[in-house]
Amino acid sequence: MSTVPTLTLNNGVVIPQLGFGVYQVDPAETKDATLAALEVGYRHIDTAEMYGNEAGVGEAIRASGIDRSEIFVTSKLNNGFHRRDDALKAFDGTLDELKSDYVDLFLIHWPLPTTDVDYVETWKALEEIAATGRAKAIGVSNFQPAHLQRLLDETGTVPAVNQIEVHPYLVNDEVRAFGEQHGIVTEAWSPIAQGKVLDDPTLTEIAERVGKSTAQVTLRWHVQRGDVIFPKSVTRKRVEENFDLFDFELTDADVTAITALDKGERTGPDPDTFDYIPS
Ligand code: NAD
Numbered sequence: 001m002s003t004v005p006t007l008t009l010n011n012g013v014v015i016p017q018l019g020f021g022v023y024q025v026d027p028a029e030t031k032d033a034t035l036a037a038l039e040v041g042y043r044h045i046d047t048a049e050m051y052g053n054e055a056g057v058g059e060a061i062r063a064s065g066i067d068r069s070e071i072f073v074t075s076k077l078n079n080g081f082h083r084r085d086d087a088l089k090a091f092d093g094t095l096d097e098l099k100s101d102y103v104d105l106f107l108i109h110w111p112l113p114t115t116d117v118d119y120v121e122t123w124k125a126l127e128e129i130a131a132t133g134r135a136k137a138i139g140v141s142n143f144q145p146a147h148l149q150r151l152l153d154e155t156g157t158v159p160a161v162n163q164i165e166v167h168p169y170l171v172n173d174e175v176r177a178f179g180e181q182h183g184i185v186t187e188a189w190s191p192i193a194q195g196k197v198l199d200d201p202t203l204t205e206i207a208e209r210v211g212k213s214t215a216q217v218t219l220r221w222h223v224q225r226g227d228v229i230f231p232k233s234v235t236r237k238r239v240e241e242n243f244d245l246f247d248f249e250l251t252d253a254d255v256t257a258i259t260a261l262d263k264g265e266r267t268g269p270d271p272d273t274f275d276y277i278p279s
Helices: 027-040 054-064 084-098 119-131 145-154 173-181 201-210 214-225 236-243 252-259
Strands: 006-008 014-016 044-046 072-077 103-108 135-141 161-165 185-189
Touching: 027 054, 027 236, 044 054, 054 072, 054 084, 072 084, 084 103, 084 119, 103 119, 103 161, 119 135, 119 145, 135 145, 145 173, 161 173, 173 185, 201 214, 201 252, 214 236, 214 252
Parallel strands: 044 072, 072 103, 103 135, 135 161, 161 185
Antiparallel strands: 006 014
């Protein structure tokens, strides 16, 4: 079984660099999909209240027979719960769904900078949650440098991670560099751009040379750049393939060539304008 490297977050919490993401996994399928990932060897699951499938993640963990302490679980505060009291209640709801008394990492899912609730208030609520020990680490998602700067200036806790869209067509190096400068680990969501990069000729050439798939080459590129990833698939063969990243290495020239594929192309919303609040 591959050995997944770990990173140490700015508060000492250790996170596996490779996990399993469950965005768009049907709630009814989430238990089985997560159990399959745990069988393959994944010990890090990325869910969110917005995905509606935290309960399935919790069921899989309990059914796996693996000690809870050996699995790193992340969840995220949904949009619409950004006021302090709402955030505290929503967090309780996340623990109820997971049937766990803690999460390893809890994130503000989106900053919603154009709405009337200030994410600084939300971040202070997460600080309160962290102080209870029920979130071992707290962080943010989809925060731009200006949003992060406000947290640094106006609160006492530096986010442990910033989970942002990163893949070869959106390398997002400005946001990553800000994180690196301030001890914030970057987590790269949609690491293979939901499949959009997989026929790229540069990736295909490298994949043929190293004897791996273009998905594996792309995921390995993330690993060598030092980001945390959690590709999503409900197909067992792909779940195994995405875990098999640690018996080969890309050259510096390969990493540079893949980074040069950047075209600023998002698969998801722009964090500066995204204001969706579920009804
Ligand atoms: P992804 O880049 O992981 O791509 C997933 C899709 O690619 C799957 O639907 C599957 O069809 C295909 N795929 C996966 N492995 C493959 C392989 N080996 N070969 C061929 N095709 C393959 O996209 P994602 O699911 O959007 O992102 C991964 C995770 O990131 C999510 O599950 C979620 O946990 C997280 N995420 C977070 C945010 C956020 O706002 N914080 C947004 C999107 C995703």
